Structures are given as C-alpha cells and as structure tokens.
Amino acid sequence: MFKTTAEVGGMGHSIKRKEDLRFIQGKGNYVDDVNLPGMVYGQLVRSPYAHARLKRINTEHAKALAGVLAVITGEDLAKAGLAWMPTLSGDKQMVLATGKVLFQSQEVAFVVAEDRYTAADAAELVEVEYEELPVLVDPKKSLDPNAPILRDDREQKDNHIFHWEVGDRKGTEKAIQEAPVKAKVDAFFQRCHPAPLETCGCVADMNQATGRLTVYMTSQAPHAHRTLFALVGGIPENNIRVVSPDIGGGFGNKVPIYPGYVCAVVASLTLGVPVKWIETRSENLMSTGFARDYHMTAEISAEKSGKMTALRVKTLADHGAFNAAAQPTKFPAGLFSICTGSYDLPKAFCEVDGVYTNKAPGGIAYRCSFRVTEAAYLIERVVDVLANELKMDPVELRRKNFIPSTAFPYKSPLGWTYDSGDYDAAMKKALDKVGYRELRKEQEEKRKKGELMGIGVSSFTEIVGAGPSHLFDIAGIKMFDSCELRIHPTGKAICRMGTKSQGQGHETTYAQIVAQELGIPAADVTVEEGDTDTAPYGLGTYASRSTPVSGAATAVAARKIRDKAKKIAAHLLEASEEDLEWEPGKFFVKGAPGKAKTIQEIAFAAYTNHPQGLEAGLEAVDYYDPPNLTFPFGTYICIVDIDKGTGEIKVRRFVAVDDCGNIINPMIVEGQIHGGLTEGLGIAFMQQIDYDENGNVQGGTFMDYLLPTAVETPNWETDKTTTPSPHHPLGAKGIGESPNVGSPAAFVNAVVDALSHLGVRHIDMPITPWKVWNILKEKGVTG
Ligand code: CDP
Numbered sequence: 001m002f003k004t005t006a007e008v009g010g011m012g013h014s015i016k017r018k019e020d021l022r023f024i025q026g027k028g029n030y031v032d033d034v035n036l037p038g039m040v041y042g043q044l045v046r047s048p049y050a051h052a053r054l055k056r057i058n059t060e061h062a063k064a065l066a067g068v069l070a071v072i073t074g075e076d077l078a079k080a081g082l083a084w085m086p087t088l089s090g091d092k093q094m095v096l097a098t099g100k101v102l103f104q105s106q107e108v109a110f111v112v113a114e115d116r117y118t119a120a121d122a123a124e125l126v127e128v129e130y131e132e133l134p135v136l137v138d139p140k141k142s143l144d145p146n147a148p149i150l151r152d153d154r155e156q157k158d159n160h161i162f163h164w165e166v167g168d169r170k171g172t173e174k175a176i177q178e179a180p181v182k183a184k185v186d187a188f189f190q191r192c193h194p195a196p197l198e199t200c201g202c203v204a205d206m207n208q209a210t211g212r213l214t215v216y217m218t219s220q221a222p223h224a225h226r227t228l229f230a231l232v233g234g235i236p237e238n239n240i241r242v243v244s245p246d247i248g249g250g251f252g253n254k255v256p257i258y259p260g261y262v263c264a265v266v267a268s269l270t271l272g273v274p275v276k277w278i279e280t281r282s283e284n285l286m287s288t289g290f291a292r293d294y295h296m297t298a299e300i301s302a303e304k305s306g307k308m309t310a311l312r313v314k315t316l317a318d319h320g321a322f323n324a325a326a327q328p329t330k331f332p333a334g335l336f337s338i339c340t341g342s343y344d345l346p347k348a349f350c351e352v353d354g355v356y357t358n359k360a361p362g363g364i365a366y367r368c369s370f371r372v373t374e375a376a377y378l379i380e381r382v383v384d385v386l387a388n389e390l391k392m393d394p395v396e397l398r399r400k401n402f403i404p405s406t407a408f409p410y411k412s413p414l415g416w417t418y419d420s421g422d423y424d425a426a427m428k429k430a431l432d433k434v435g436y437r438e439l440r441k442e443q444e445e446k447r448k449k450g451e452l453m454g455i456g457v458s459s460f461t462e463i464v465g466a467g468p469s470h471l472f473d474i475a476g477i478k479m480f481d482s483c484e485l486r487i488h489p490t491g492k493a494i495c496r497m498g499t500k501s502q503g504q505g506h507e508t509t510y511a512q513i514v515a516q517e518l519g520i521p522a523a524d525v526t527v528e529e530g531d532t533d534t535a536p537y538g539l540g541t542y543a544s545r546s547t548p549v550s551g552a553a554t555a556v557a558a559r560k561i562r563d564k565a566k567k568i569a570a571h572l573l574e575a576s577e578e579d580l581e582w583e584p585g586k587f588f589v590k591g592a593p594g595k596a597k598t599i600q601e602i603a604f605a606a607y608t609n610h611p612q613g614l615e616a617g618l619e620a621v622d623y624y625d626p627p628n629l630t631f632p633f634g635t636y637i638c639i640v641d642i643d644k645g646t647g648e649i650k651v652r653r654f655v656a657v658d659d660c661g662n663i664i665n666p667m668i669v670e671g672q673i674h675g676g677l678t679e680g681l682g683i684a685f686m687q688q689i690d691y692d693e694n695g696n697v698q699g700g701t702f703m704d705y706l707l708p709t710a711v712e713t714p715n716w717e718t719d720k721t722t723t724p725s726p727h728h729p730l731g732a733k734g735i736g737e738s739p740n741v742g743s744p745a746a747f748v749n750a751v752v753d754a755l756s757h758l759g760v761r762h763i764d765m766p767i768t769p770w771k772v773w774n775i776l777k778e779k780g781v782t783g
Pocket of ligand 1: 504505506509541542544545546547548660661662663664665666668669672732733
C-alpha cells in the first residue's frame with residue numbers, strides 16, 4: 001500500500017477529526033436543533049403497569065387544555081390500520097396500546113400541543129383505567145405451561161418466540177461425556193442499555209402542498225427506515241425523505257423504529273404541521289432498545305493436557321414484550337454462534353430459546369455485532385473456569401488452544417470462516433506490556449498477606465461487517481453498503497455514503513480512504529451521510545460495519561475513478577494507458593517521471609478536455625457486497641485490587657492490544673477503544689436495567705443506571721498488532737465495538753481471579769462492591 005504524505009492524509013495518518021470543529025464549538029445540528037415554522041410538539045402517555053388490561057381511556061380533559069391540538073390513542077390508530085407495526089425481527093409491536101399493556105412505560109396515547117410544556121401537562125390529564133394482570137419478569141417462568149400468555153394476539157398460545165440451534169449436538173454431547181476434564185458456568189449477561197447522551201427523537205413534517213413527508217430523525221439506518229415508512233405507511237417512497245442530522249451516540253439504540261416516530265408522523269399527516277417528539281432520559285432508558293438479557297450456560301471439556309475438546313452452550317433470551325431485536329433475519333440469536341471464540345474447538349453446539357416477558361422490547365446490538373458481546377463474554381468466562389479446574393494458568397490454557405495463525409482461513413465448528421488472525425501475537429504483546437509474570441508473583445505475595453489482587457485476561461475474537469448479502473438481510477433488505485464519489489472540476493470531492501456516523505468520525509476517515517486511493521488531500525473531500533434524498537442506498541451504521549462494508553465501497557468507487565482518470569491522463573499525455581504508472585496523486589509515464597498529470601489536472605480535463613468518446617465527468621458509485629465478514633480480535637488484561645473491608649474494586653491497570661487489520665486513522669481507532677472500554681467498565685461494574693416482581697423498572701434514571709465518569713475510569717493502555725483482512729480492499733477490519741465486546745470478560749475474570757483462592761468461580765455482572773462484600777463476608781474474609 002502506498003504511503004501518502006501527511007498533507008494528503010491517507011491511511012495511517014492521525015489527522016484531527018473534521019467534524020469536531022463544529023462539535024467542540026457546540027454547533028452540531030441534532031434533531032432537537034431542528035425547528036420548523038409552525039412546528040408543534042408530541043408527548044407520549046405511558047403505562048405505569050407492566051401488564052394490565054386497558055379498560056377505558058378518557059382524553060376529554062387533556063383535549064380541553066388550552067394549546068392542545070390532538071390526543072391520539074391506539075383505537076384511533078387502529079382505524080387507520082396503524083395500531084401495530086412490524087419489528088425488525090418479523091414480530092409486530094403495538095404503536096399505541098389497544099386491549100392491554102405489556103410492559104411498564106409502554107406507549108398508550110400521544111398528545112400534541114402547541115408547545116412542549118403544554119403537551120407534557122396534557123399527557124398528565126389523559127385518564128387511563130387499567131385492570132392489573134399477573135406479571136412475568138422471569139424468562140424461565142415464562143416457559144411454565146401455566147404461565148399467563150402475554151401475547152394473546154398470536155396464534156401460538158405460549159410465551160416461546162423461537163428455538164435456534166447450530167452445530168453438532170450428538171458429537172458435542174459425546175465429546176463432553178467422555179472428556180476427563182469438564183467445566184461449566186451459568187452466566188447471566190444482564191439487561192443493559194446503550195444510554196446514548198442524545199435520546200431518540202424526530203421532527204415529522206408532512207407538507208400537504210407537495211405531498212412530501214420529511215422526517216428528521218435519530219436514525220442509524222435512514223434508508224431502511226424510509227423503506228419501512230413506505231411499506232407500512234403506504235406513502236410512496238419518492239415522497240419520503242429521511243434526514244439523520246448529527247447524532248449524539250447511537251450504539252444500536254437508534255436502529256429500530258419506535259412508536260414515538262410513528263406517532264409524530266401520524267400527527268403531522270393529520271394536522272398538516274411539523275410535529276417534534278423528543279424522548280426524556282427516563283423514557284429512553286425504560287422503553288427503547290435494551291441490550292443483552294441472555295441467561296447462558298456453557299459447558300466445556302478438555303483433555304488432561306488442557307487441549308479443549310468441545311463446547312456446549314444453552315441460552316434463554318429474554319426479548320421482553322415484543323420481539324423487536326435488531327437482528328439479521330436468518331439469525332434470531334444474531335451472531336452468537338461466534339461463541340467458540342479464539343479457540344480451536346473440534347466440536348461445538350449452541351442453542352438459544354427466545355421468550356416473552358413483561359419488559360420493554362429490544363435486544364439491540366449495543367456496540368456489538370448482534371450478540372457477539374454475549375458470546376465473547378461467555379467463552380472467555382468458561383475458559384477461566386476450565387483453567388481453574390485444570391489448575392492451569394489461564395494464559396497458558398488459552399495459548400495452548402488458540403487457532404494457530406497458519407490455520408486461516410479457519411472454518412469454525414459453528415460454521416463461520418474466520419478471515420485472518422494471529423491471536424498469540426496479540427497475547428504476547430499484552431503479556432509483555434503488562435508484565436504478566438511479575439504480576440503473578442506480586443499476587444502470590446499479596447495473597448500470603450491476605451490482600452486481594454486479581455488478573456483478568458480476555459482474548460476475544462469478533463465477527464463484524466455484515467454482511468455478505470446471501471446471508472444477511474434486515475427486514476428483507478440485503479446488507480450491502482454504498483459510496484457515491486464525485487470529483488469536482490477543481491479536484492475537490494464529495495463522497496456520499498449509505499452509512500451514518502453517530503460520533504465515529506466518518507467525515508474524516510472516509511475522506512482519508514479517498515485520499516489514500518486518489519491522492520486528493522483528505523481536507524479536500526467532503527463526506528455526507530444521512531440524507532436519503534442525496535445519499536446512495538445503504539443499510540446504515542451499527543455492528544462495526546462501516547469500515548468493512550462502506551469503507552470498502554469507498555475504496556472501490558475511488559478505484560473506478562482512478563481507472564477513468566488513467567484514460568484521461570493517457571489522452572492528456574498522448575501516451576498509451578499501458579505506459580502509465582500511478583503514485584498517490586498522479587499518473588506519470590514509465591521511465592519519465594517528469595511527464596505526469598496530477599489528479600487535479602485530470603479532474604479539470606474530465607469537464608473541460610475529455611477524450612472524445614469518453615463520458616464527461618469524474619464520478620463513481622459502488623454498492624459493496626462483502627465476500628465475508630471480518631474477524632478483528634485482541635487480548636485485554638485487567639488488574640484489580642479489592643478492598644477487603646468494603647468490597648470496593650479498583651481497576652489498577654488495563655492493557656488492550658487490538659487488531660483491526662490495517663488502520664485508517666490511528667487516533668480515531670484509539671478513541672473508539674477508549675470509549676468502548678469505558679462502556680465495558682460500566683457494564684461490568686455498574687449497570688443493569690432490573691425489574692421488581694411487579695415489573696417496575698429499577699434502572700430508569702441516571703441515579704440508578706450509572707455511567708462511568710472520569711473518576712471511575714482508569715488510564716487505558718492501548719497497543720496493536722496488524723493482521724490485515726485478506727478480502728477487504730484495504731485490509732481493514734472494524735474496530736468500534738471490539739472494546740465493548742472484549743472487555744467485560746477481562747473485568748469479571750480479574751475480580752473472580754482475585755477471589756478464586758476462596759473458591760469463587762463466577763460472579764454475575766454488574767459486580768458491585770456490595771456483591772463482593774457479601775461474598776467476602778460469606779467466606780469469612782471481611783469483618
Ligand atoms: O460502523 P462503525 O463506524 O461504528 O465502526 P467501524 O467501522 O469499526 O469504525 C469506527 C471508526 O474507526 C471509523 O471512523 C473508522 O473509519 C475507524 N476505523 C479505522 O480508522 N481503521 C479501521 N481499521 C477500522 C475503523
């Protein structure tokens with residue numbers, strides 16, 4: 001690969017993020033910044049009960065309040081055939097409740113008023129009479145034959161959503177039965193929430209004069225949302241424009257369509273004015289796309305030498321009241337079957353059952369390629385339990401079982417073909433950086449003194465970049481992605497994408513790819529995303545798919561342009577194309593470097609002096625359908641010290657060695673890793689959306705659902721290895737989610753390691769000081 005100058009800023013240059021100029025000045029343009037003439041405001045009325053029959057809704061008092069324009073109920077929507085909407089998982093979900101409510105904070109009515117405060121006041125005046133029904137919060141109890149049926153709208157009269165399995169059931173069973181060493185862990189990956197700083201919202205603007213609907217919305221997938229609005233709402237797709245302005249964090253939370261969006265559209269269609277709907281923090285935490293909630297059991301077997309022989313995984317997936325997980329259609333449990341991780345396991349079997357409970361719907365891919373975080377956590381936990389069983393160092397056990405770097409492309413027993421990897425190289429780098437041997441010695445010394453110190457290792461493998469379209473679609477739309485690149489006469493460029501950044505720095509990194517391929521300085525390349533009227537069709541940004549898919553599309557589009565530029569250069573230099581050579585930014589005649597035309601000169605000629613018979617202009621589009629996914633990986637090592645008296649855990653050090661193949665912008669990648677690790681820290685130690693037995697949400701505010709601040713966050717020590725993807729045009733793999741995927745196991749393994757000599761083998765997240773203190777008390781370690 002050519003190395004460009006710092007001025008051009010191609011791959012590998014840590015140029016500053018272009019978008020930050022507006023962000024750090026507070027001049028971003030978020031949905032709530034969109035203010036249109038005549039705009040009015042919507043507010044949802046939500047259920048206080050988790051399961052109740054709707055007896056009566058009285059909207060009269062709300063309607064009577066000055067400034068209130070409309071109150072929409074489920075019955076009103078039913079008349080228009082819009083009381084229910086399809087979910088991304090092939091289920092259906094109530095837009096506004098009819099008949100009964102199924103979770104606390106479910107949407108019951110939508111009040112529209114001239115200002116936000118009146119709308120909020122009027123929502124309080126909507127009188128809803130409920131008759132409480134028995135509540136199911138435990139997914140195991142949902143499967144009880146006598147459990148109340150939550151979804152009586154379905155033909156299937158139970159609470160079971162799906163059973164999905166993959167692998168060799170019998171072979172795995174036999175291998176585990178016959179193995180001399182076995183280990184098992186029951187691990188609950190708790191329900192958590194991406195909690196983006198910007199909540200969800202939209203401004204729906206139905207222009208009755210033109211018949212065009214414009215929806216400004218917090219959407220990670222604007223094109224897919226436009227198509228779904230057209231299919232469900234019956235509005236011709238050419239009359240719908242979805243605009244995603246700046247987004248203040250998505251993390252998967254902004255992939256689904258939520259009832260609030262639909263209500264705002266219906267209200268704008270009805271009233272003929274723009275309608276804004278913006279969630280509050282609690283509404284976001286309580287009702288929109290939760291993540292995880294997987295009750296997992298893993299059994300692993302090995303020979304006495306430590307060579308692993310088989311893995312069996314059984315999972316109960318709590319999907320809440322509607323199956324609204326953002327999953328590719330063929331994969332009801334997402335890419336959970338990556339659960340064999342970095343290990344060469346001869347046999348494996350994995351099964352997942354999805355069930356309904358009285359909880360908010362979701363199951364979104366929170367900074368995660370569809371359940372990869374759950375999978376990585378489980379395998380990295382059970383490997384530690386096995387190491388304990390074998391009385392072997394967890395690092396040694398891992399290294400003994402890594403898929404060797406010579407085995408790639410590697411076919412996993414659960415069906416994936418890993419593109420490339422060198423797990424031992426990442427492990428070695430992490431061990432050296434952290435000083436593993438010395439730390440183990442220190443731990444031994446500390447144990448003698450009764451002090452608690454733990455070392456947690458996680459050597460995870462990911463699967464990102466959905467997807468090859470023969471495998472992946474969401475709601476029937478194939479998962480490719482796109483780039484449209486235009487070079488202007490003066491050699492500057494605009495690049496429009498099917499993806500949508502939510503803070504990942506796309507405006508900078510796509511420009512760097514163009515700079516790499518064409519030698520046009522990244523500063524001269526404008527990147528635009530999020531407007532369906534101008535951007536080419538794409539499936540959006542989530543699951544770290546932007547670099548593997550749209551990044552590839554950008555490189556291919558640029559290469560198409562380079563091919564055409566070569567023809568123009570040959571014409572300008574009066575040479576044959578075969579005699580031309582490329583170096584970043586110019587074509588020159590072989591052996592005569594002085595005879596050259598820069599890309600800027602070529603671009604000008606494309607509009608002013610193009611060869612006869614060749615189309616004018618210099619632009620290209622690429623819809624990239626990746627041949628395979630990419631498999632980033634890494635080794636994380638976490639060191640914790642635990643206070644015996646209080647159970648307080650201090651993360652002393654955290655070393656993260658990541659491998660995402662070739663890197664576009666090292667500084668952005670480092671930022672992605674810092675952010676993801678901080679989220680992982682929150683998940684491991686602080687966060688859970690929990691429910692009491694009546695289905696009341698226990699984590700509905702930032703007082704209960706804690707975000708790590710600078711005070712709790714340790715200094716992240718990052719490093720990298722580079723194993724390019726063999727099938728990606730730039731050799732790049734995704735990175736955004738790796739730190740969120742790989743870190744929870746490192747944190748938990750460290751705490752369990754600190755307590756392992758007391759017989760502790762597993763602790764469920766979030767590992768709070770209270771939990772640890774109780775364990776210490778039970779073990780007689782604390783006073
Ligand atoms: O889809 P999403 O943008 O969330 O994830 P990603 O493809 O992993 O990219 C996150 C950010 O890291 C983007 O700005 C990428 O361009 C950048 N990146 C990079 O510079 N080099 C890589 N090999 C992978 C990502």
